[in-house]
Amino acid sequence: MNRRQFVSKSLVAAGTALLPSRGSAAGIIPTPNRFADEIAPSEITEARFPKDFLWGLATASYQVEGAWNEDGKGESIWDRFAHTVGKVKGGATGDTACDQYHLYPQDIAMMKSLNQKSYRFSISWPRIQPTGVGEANQKGLDHYGRLVDALLEAGIRPFCTLYHWDLPQALEDRGGWPNRDLAGYFADYAGILAKSLGDRITVWAPFNMPWSFTYLGYGVGVFPPGRAKYDDFLKAAHTVNLAQGQAFRAIKAASSKATVGSAYGMAPAYPKTDSEADRAAADRYHAMNNVYFLETAINGRYPKAFVGEIPYKAMGFQPGDDRIMKVPLDWIGFHYYTRRIVSDASGASHPGSGGSFGTEIEDTSGGRDPYTQFSAVMPTEGPLTDAGLEIWPHGIYDLVTRISREYNHPIIEITESGCGYLDTPYEKNGGHVPDTRRIDFFRSELAELARAISDGANVRAFHAWSLLDNFEWADGYTERYGLTYVDYRDQKRTVKDSGLWYAKVAATNQLARFSSK
Numbered sequence: 384m385n386r387r388q389f390v391s392k393s394l395v396a397a398g399t400a401l402l403p404s405r406g407s408a409a410g411i412i413p414t415p416n417r418f419a420d421e422i423a424p425s426e427i428t429e430a431r432f433p434k435d436f437l438w439g440l441a442t443a444s445y446q447v448e449g450a451w452n453e454d455g456k457g458e459s460i461w462d463r464f465a466h467t468v469g470k471v472k473g474g475a476t477g478d479t480a481c482d483q484y485h486l487y488p489q490d491i492a493m494m495k496s497l498n499q500k501s502y503r504f505s506i507s508w509p510r511i512q513p514t515g516v517g518e519a520n521q522k523g524l525d526h527y528g529r530l531v532d533a534l535l536e537a538g539i540r541p542f543c544t545l546y547h548w549d550l551p552q553a554l555e556d557r558g559g560w561p562n563r564d565l566a567g568y569f570a571d572y573a574g575i576l577a578k579s580l581g582d583r584i585t586v587w588a589p590f591n592m593p594w595s596f597t598y599l600g601y602g603v604g605v606f607p608p609g610r611a612k613y614d615d616f617l618k619a620a621h622t623v624n625l626a627q628g629q630a631f632r633a634i635k636a637a638s639s640k641a642t643v644g645s646a647y648g649m650a651p652a653y654p655k656t657d658s659e660a661d662r663a664a665a666d667r668y669h670a671m672n673n674v675y676f677l678e679t680a681i682n683g684r685y686p687k688a689f690v691g692e693i694p695y696k697a698m699g700f701q702p703g704d705d706r707i708m709k710v711p712l713d714w715i716g717f718h719y720y721t722r723r724i725v726s727d728a729s730g731a732s733h734p735g736s737g738g739s740f741g742t743e744i745e746d747t748s749g750g751r752d753p754y755t756q757f758s759a760v761m762p763t764e765g766p767l768t769d770a771g772l773e774i775w776p777h778g779i780y781d782l783v784t785r786i787s788r789e790y791n792h793p794i795i796e797i798t799e800s801g802c803g804y805l806d807t808p809y810e811k812n813g814g815h816v817p818d819t820r821r822i823d824f825f826r827s828e829l830a831e832l833a834r835a836i837s838d839g840a841n842v843r844a845f846h847a848w849s850l851l852d853n854f855e856w857a858d859g860y861t862e863r864y865g866l867t868y869v870d871y872r873d874q875k876r877t878v879k880d881s882g883l884w885y886a887k888v889a890a891t892n893q894l895a896r897f898s899s900k
C-alpha cells in the first residue's frame with residue numbers, strides 16, 4: 384500500500400466523525416485538542432525556556448555518513464537492504480548520503496554558526512566491529528574520536544546514540560535481534576565505545592526507537608531484515624531490553640562521567656471514544672509503543688501492553704531477566720512527531736491490515752496483532768506535512784506531562800522532532816530556502832513544550848530532526864526533514880530559513896517571528 388492509499392484508508396478508518404468536528408463530535412473524547420492555529424500568537428511570543436536550555440540538532444549514521452565501505456567498515460543490514468532491488472524508493476542507498484563521514488568539519492562549523500549546543504549523532508556499529516563481535520576497528524574509533532573532539536572544540540555537547548538501526552549484517556546472519564546472544568555482543572560494543580570515548584562523551588543513549596526497529600524489522604518486515612513474525616518481534620524486543628540493561632552497566636563501568644538515557648519514539652494516544660474498551664486500548668498502545676523499553680528499565684517489568692497474560696514464553700524470557708533489564712536511567716529521552724487515535728480491536732479478526740508510513744506503521748482496520756488487540760490510526764484532522772504526518776502541536780504537551788507524571792519527574796530530553804517539507808532553494812530570493820511551514824511547525828510545537836516546562840516538566844534539551852536533509856529509510860531521498868538543504872549532486876549545504884530562525888531561538892531562548900535580517 385502506498386502513502387496516498389494509506390492516507391485515504393486511515394481517513395476512512397478514522398471515520399467521518401473525526402474530520403469536520405475538530406475533536407468534539409459525539410463519541411470522541413473531548414481532549415483539550417488544540418490546532419496550531421488555536422495557539423494564540425502571544426503564547427508563542429511569550430514562550431520562554433530555561434536559561435541553560437540545550438538547543439540541538441540530530442542525525443543518524445546510516446542516514447548521513449555515506450562512506451559505506453571505507454576504513455574497514457563492515458556491511459550493515461541497511462547496506463544489504465538498500466542494495467536489494469525494490470526495497471527503497473527510487474533504488475536509493477546510503478552509500479554516499481550526505482557524505483558526513485568526510486564533511487563533518489564543515490557540518491560542525493555550520494552548527495556552531497547556528498548557535499547549537501548539542502549534537503545528537505549515532506555511531507555505526509559495523510565501523511567499530513565490522514562483524515559485530517571481536518576486536519575494535521581502530522580506524523572507526525579514530526573517526527568518532529575526531530568528530531567528538533571537533534564538537535567539543537565548537538562548544539557543542541556530543542550526544543551519542545549507540546544504535547540507530549545499522550546492525551552489522553554478520554549479526555543478522557546469526558539470527559539478528561531475536562537471538563538473545565546479541566544482548567551480550569551489544570554490551571561489548573558499548574564497553575568499547577565508552578572506553579575509547581567516555582573521557583569526552585557524557586551523554587549516551589543505547590537505542591533509537593527500539594519499538595520501531597524491532598517491530599518494523601521483525602514483526603511486519605518493512606524494514607531490514609524484512610522478517611514478519613510477531614513472535615520474532617517479541618523476542619527481538621526482549622533481547623533489546625536485556626541489551627539496554629547490559630549496555631548501561633558496561634558504559635558505567637568504563638566511564639565514570641557517563642550518564643545513560645534513551646531515545647525512544649513516542650506518540651500520545653487518545654482513545655477514539657470514551658468507552659472503557661477504547662480507553663484500555665489506548666493504555667495498551669502507550670504501554671507497547673511508548674514505554675515498553677522504559678518500564679522495563681525503570682521498574683524491571685513489562686508494562687500492561689497485552690490483553691491477558693504477558694507472553695513470557697514467546698518472548699524467550701528467562702528467570703532473572705527482570706534484574707538484567709532494570710537500570711536507573713539518568714534521564715529519559717524521547718521523540719515526538721505525531722499522535723494516534725486508538726480503539727479496541729479485541730473483536731476483530733487478526734492480523735489487521737498494516738499501513739507503512741515512513742518510520743510509522745499502523746493498522747487501519749482489524750487489530751494490530753492477537754496480543755495487544757488495538758487499532759491505532761494517525762488522524763488527519765490537523766494539516767499534513769509533505770511527508771504525510773499530521774501536525775498536532777498539543778501532543779508534545781500531553782506526552783511530556785504524562786511521562787513526567789508517570790516517572791516521577793525525570794530529566795527529559797526531546798531527542799527528535801521535526802517535519803518533512805520539500806522546499807528548495809529559491810534563486811530569486813538569493814538562493815534562500817523559504818520553508819515557512821517548518822518554522823510554523825516548530826513555533827507552535829515549541830510553545831506547547833514551553834507550556835509543559837512552565838507547568839513543571841524538567842525538560843533540558845530539544846533536538847530538531849534534522850541537521851541535514853538525509854536518507855529517509857525506505858523512503859530514500861523523497862523526504863526532506865533538514866533545517867539545512869542538501870543538494871545531493873554536489874553535497875552543497877544551504878541553511879534553510881528554518882535553520883536561520885532556529886539559530887535565533889538558540890541564541891535568545893525565544894520563539895520570535897522569522898525575519899531574514
Ligand code: FCB
Nearest residue numbers: 443591592742848855864
Ligand atoms: C524518526 C527516526 C529518524 C528519522 C525521523 C524522520 O522516526 O528516528 O531516523 O527517520 O523519524
